[in-house]
Amino acid sequence: MSLVSHAQRNKTSIDAVLDFKNKELQIQQKIIYYNTSNDNLDTLYFHNWAAAYKDRHTPLAKRLIEDYDKSLYFAKAELRGGTVIKNISSNYISDKWYIDKKTPDIIKVILNKPLKAKDSVVLSLTYLTKIPSSKFTRYGQENNNYNLRYWYISPAVYNGKWQLMSNLNMDDLYMEASDYDIKFSVPQGVHINTDLHYSKSVKPPLTTYHLTGKNRIDIELNFNVVNDFVEFKTQPRIITNVDGTILSYPLKSEIINRELDFIKKHLGSYPHDKLLVNNITYQNNPIYGLNQLPKMFNPFSGAFEWDIKMFKALTRVYLEKTLLINRRTDAWILDGIQNFLMIKYVEKYYPEIKAMGNISKIWGVRDFNIAKLSFNEKYPFVYQFAARKNYDQPLTMRADSLSNFNRKIVNKYKAGLGLQYLDQYLNDSIVSSSIKQFYNESLHRKTSSYLFQKIITQKTNKDLNWFFGDYLNSKKKIDYTIKKVKQTEDSVKVTIKNRRNITVPIALYGVNKKDITFKKWITNIDSTATITIPKGNYDRLSLNYEYLYPELNLRDNWKNLKGLLNKPVQFRFFKDIENPYYNQVFYNFYAGYNLYDGLILGPSLYNEAIFKKKWLYKITPTYGTNSGKIAGAASFVYQHIPEETSVYRYRIGISASNFHYDKDLSYFRFSPFASVEFKRKTLRDVGGSALSARYIMVDKKIPENTARLEQDKYNILNLRYGFSKPDIIQDLRYNLDLQLANRFGKIAADFRFRKLTDSNHQLDFRVFLGTFLYNNTTSDFFSFSLDRPSDYLFDYDYLGRSETSGFMSQQIIIAEGGFKSIFENPYANRWMASTNASFSLWRWIELYADAGFYKNNGLKTNFKYDSGIRFNFVHNFLELYFPLQSSLGFEPTQQDYASKIRFVVTLNPDKLIGLIRRGFF
Structure with a gap:
């Protein structure tokens, strides 16, 4: 892969006028397009993502409907956006251009003669863009505040075939680097925020900003009347409106300098002198968990909250503005690097922070296992939640085919965990040095995760086919267990079983109370293997004790070496995450109502944790305030969730209930049942289908001296x-x-x-x-x-x-x-x-x-x-x-x-x- 020379880099010049009254952009644009491929091109394609807002039939409108968002579908015309193209011409004397009704945000231009390899063509475009309301994707206009992204027409990427994509509200347009020369006229008194160099001239009633930038990707601009952006004199300078708890400018500046030093250490220097970090970047990729916890509890300190939000937004922009990666087909590498850096940053500066923040210190909450999770432990926790429900999807699946849960959270976490897994397994800073080399070799070049694979495999003699194979390309789950332990005078023989169909390196630990006294990486266990380790100062053996890799089930990962294996019963109030060292029984307070029982109150005892289990029970003895009687319900269920079948879940079990159906008259209902739930075609589909069978036996109490009917x-x-x-x-x-x-x-x-x-x-x-x-x-x-x-x-x-x-x-x-x-x-x-x-x-x-x-x-x-x-x-x-x-x-x-x-x-x-x-x- 070679860096495209300055002479062969695309050039874009734009003359735009922002009409505040009509919320429109009047644009004249010239594109010098270089054919950097070895093919002759008779057709060029351009992305015009501003057209995605034109009506309810665009891919964007349909995508939002899939996400249960009907805002664009039913929007009034004045709130929608769109583009009216008046003319497209080239120095090849061609005006043949087409827009498919199904994809109005992609333009096809037919040249009247082929564009030869290494040659260029000049295209002139005149068009008017209606700026949409920001309520649809956060980009657009609201109250004289304009956040413009993907607002201009840009050439599609050609790398042997055209990489075409419609706007699906995923902020992932694959673009070539270009040199920009932009003149942007706005009403006088309007502020601009940009990471391009600019100067301005005022000719009432307009102010014209002259913006320039070389080797740039994705020009994002903000115009507002009341400026909420702040510029920090760092290197590069950071212009941001990421919000949060109010902190002083010097403290924020100190935090950003620390963040930049950390990112530079792990990636390298940013190639430009300014970086725009819009709060929308954070809102579209928030810290999940942080944004769900109630502010009334003040779960995190102001400094931590702003730091972690800013760090996530900053790393995202840092990567997206410099690496030319098709994030729709190869998203895992950027997601992995960003989350790997997040893990390392928190590990270094906030190792004591819990996932629930200060809520974890509250009496009645602090004893929960979930309250004890560190901030970084949320990554494997969320992955395990999805894997147990079979909601996970492969990391290399197209991003537009992923469910929102996976695209926004699970796959990002699994990608970051994967790099953390490699980091622990390879040791010697191989992963960190490979990420840095990948970043620097990829700057402003069309690149892919294959380059990272090539770099890291050259740095080690260990086999990494498991990672670049099953871990990335499948949804196979890791699940190993210690089957048997046999002790001799000077050694311990450990039999380890692989319960699944993926073979990966695993970590075996010797643990004395909570201290790790022994650790060994073991490879190539595809079924069952017995290994011998020396005796040591440990009373328990455990697999994946530090949860270094995402595993499906941790409950069978350990064996005691002293006495019989014993999992004592542990009662926990309300549903919690699993503690693998106990048989947990959860309980909470049940409240219901019917006219005859009155308020139905009582404890509910069950074993279903936050993660799905195979064997489930639930027992709810209750007392009715009107009936004055003990009643209740119970169920016992076995469920199996297969992976590679058309069935999502099998369930079989029994249920029973005893309540009142009339004044002083109760009923007893007993029912064995079985059901089969079928999978959706994809996880982006909604609904489903199920087949069930049950045998219902009802026995009702009747009034005295009344014949049974x-x-x-x-x-x-x-x-x-x-x-x-x-x-x-x-x-x-x-x-x-x-x-x-x-x-x-x-x-x-x-x-x-x-x-x-x-x-x-x-x-x-x-x-x-x-x-x-x-x-x-x-x-x-x-x-x-x-x-x-x-x-x-x-x-x-x-x-x-x-x-x-x-x-x-x-x-x-x-x-x-x-x-x-x-x-x-x-x-x-x-x-x-x-x-x-x-x-x-x-x-x-x-x-x-x-x-x-x-x-x-x-x-x-x-x-x-x-x-x-x-x-x-x-x-x-x-x-x-x-x-x-x-x-x-x-x-x-x-x-x-x-x-x-x-x-x-x-x-x-x-x-x-x-x-x-x-x-x-």
């Missing part, structure tokens, strides 16, 4: 298949349900579709179809219901399930008929077909309408309808229904209208958490 004790086999694809614009779900019992058999289908129209109105549509295969029941307890199913499977969260009048009877769960009006004879013991629809009028106010046919044995088919107003505050969680016209007539004029109002309420916190985290996992 068929609805008091029954067993039902239930088979169910469910599918969901809850996109933010179109939400499709359906369930197929089969129930078989001694007295009846029934099959039903529930289809639900929700769509946001182009005018941001919501259309909700549902169809229910159900029929009995056979029915020998003598009551309507198992029949289909128009307005309020009896819930004999005890699946629904009814607050007063047996109520037929009063407020609790007005609760509605949209199931079976799904009607909101209350009818006298709503049951069907033969079949039922119904539809429910609603359409939003304004925000959460909607119109609804239901219609349905149903049939009972020996009677004619019946038809019912209803309609009214729906207040849809939180969809499926908090809703109100006000009936208007129905088969009963005009209901508002009828007696006791308040009793006809129906409500939806969901108190399940797990469902609410699932609603909040959509689009991230």
Whole structure:
């Protein structure tokens, strides 16, 4: 790889005028493009990422929808951006240029003669760019503050083929280095912040800034009326508005000097004399954990908080502004270097800082294992969380194919941990020297992670194929265990088993209490191996004791050498991370409610830690304040999450519950069950599908001196298949349900579709179809219901399930008929077909309408309808229904209208958490 000479470096000159009133840029641009390849080019491609904001059909708008962000999709025209190209011409006398409707941010220019290798062409462009609101990607304009990035047209990179990419809000445009000469005219009194050299001239009402820079990538500019940027007289000078706790200018300057010295030591000198570090850089790549902890607790000191935020933003810009790497296809190397430097920086200057900051010192919190995590231990912790759930993805997977969780957090952490792993395994500062050499050999050149691989493998005789193979290119998990230990007079024989299909170096430790007295790296254990080590001053053997490499399971990594292996039981309040040296039982306080039990209070005992386990149990004994009785629930589950199959998870188990279904009347429900959850096509997809089978046995207490009926004790086999694809614009779900019992058999289908129209109105549509295969029941307890199913499977969260009048009877769960009006004879013991629809009028106010046919044995088919107003505050969680016209007539004029109002309420916190985290996992 050779450095492109100054004569062959692209040159870009721009004459731009910023129209504050219309939020537009009027641009005349000239590009001298050099063909540095060995191919003749008859077509050139250019990136115009400002056009990504033009409408709801661009790749950017679709990407934001995938991320559950509809801001651009439904934005008003004046808030969107876009580009109007008036002319593109070249000295090859060509004006043939095209823009594909599917990718409006990529321009194709056809030359009228091939551009020969090592030759150049001059292109002139005239265009107008509408600057978008900053609410979409943080770049753009807001309140006379303009943050401009990817605001001009730039040549795409050609390295044997064109590297084309649309703007997906990932801040990763692959660009060639260029020399820039820019004249930027803005209204008088407007400040500029830039890392280019500039001078200015004033000709009222405009100020013109003349900006120049050589060998630059990605020209980012800030214009504002009230300047919030501060310049620090460091080398290079740092211009930044990274916020945080208020600190004095001298202290911030001292911190930045320390950061720069550290970065220079590990990378090398920055090649320019100024560096712009916009707070947006930090906001788009924050310190996760730091930004989630509540400020009211002041978890970190002001100096640490600003230092670590600034260091992360500074290292990112330092790397991105100098290294020409395709961050969409080769992101791991920059992510790895940045996080490796973060680990080293915290290790050197803040070794005592905990991941939870000062919260870890609070009484009641400090005893948690998670409170004891150091700041750097959060990296393997987060990776293990993702790996246990099988949410992880390979480091070399295209960045635009990664889930947000992996792209923003997990893969960055795993990349940094990988370099830390190499650093510990190779020792002798090989990784640090390789990173520095890679940086200096890559400055302003098109480079890739392959160069780093070449550099580091030349510095060691150790085999690194495992790292540049499985570790980077797969999601295989590391998991070794000490299977057996045998002691002799002067040695210890240790049998180590590899539980997975990846072979990597592992570290074996001898530990005396908490002190490491022995450490040895072991390689090439692909199945099981026995090694012999000398006896020493240690009473425990442990693998990966310092967690130097990301491992799936640490619970089976150790053996005691004195006495029998014993894991004492440890009770911990609330869910915590695992302690591998104890059998942990977690407990917390459970609170629920139903009309008959009243407040349902009691402890909840379980073994599920923050990380997923195979064997799970949960026991919740409770006391009802109204019933005055002990009740509760319990479950025992085995779950298996395979990796390379279409199945996400297998679950099998049993559950039992005992609560009250009516005043002084309890029920006992026992159910063995099994389920198969299928994987999404990709982790960027939402929803999924599942197949389940369960056998439900219900035994209900009945009033004294009352004959037991068929609805008091029954067993039902239930088979169910469910599918969901809850996109933010179109939400499709359906369930197929089969129930078989001694007295009846029934099959039903529930289809639900929700769509946001182009005018941001919501259309909700549902169809229910159900029929009995056979029915020998003598009551309507198992029949289909128009307005309020009896819930004999005890699946629904009814607050007063047996109520037929009063407020609790007005609760509605949209199931079976799904009607909101209350009818006298709503049951069907033969079949039922119904539809429910609603359409939003304004925000959460909607119109609804239901219609349905149903049939009972020996009677004619019946038809019912209803309609009214729906207040849809939180969809499926908090809703109100006000009936208007129905088969009963005009209901508002009828007696006791308040009793006809129906409500939806969901108190399940797990469902609410699932609603909040959509689009991230």
